[in-house]
Amino acid sequence: MKRTFSVPRIHCDGCVRTVTETLKSVSGVTAAEADALKKTVDVVFDPAAVTEERLRQALVNVGYPAAN
Numbered sequence: 884m885k886r887t888f889s890v891p892r893i894h895c896d897g898c899v900r901t902v903t904e905t906l907k908s909v910s911g912v913t914a915a916e917a918d919a920l921k922k923t924v925d926v927v928f929d930p931a932a933v934t935e936e937r938l939r940q941a942l943v944n945v946g947y948p949a950a951n
C-alpha cells in the first residue's frame with residue numbers, strides 16, 4: 884500500500900533524511916521517499932504489518948507531524 888503524507892515542516896535535505904530514515908526504520912515499511920519542495924513523503928508499507936496511525940506517530944515523534 885502506498886500513502887502520501889503532507890509534512891509542512893520538511894524544508895531541507897536534512898529534514899528529508901530524518902523523515903525518510905524514520906519511516907524506513909518502522910517495521911512493515913518497504914520504502915519512503917520525501918520531497919523537500921513539495922513537502923511530502925511517499926511511504927510504501929504492508930498494511931498487515933503496520934498501521935497508518937503508527938506511521939503518523941513515528942513522524943510526530945521526530946517533530947514532523949503529517950498534515951493529512
Ligand SMILES: [Cu+2]
Pocket residue numbers: 893894895896897898899
Ligand atoms: Cu531541514
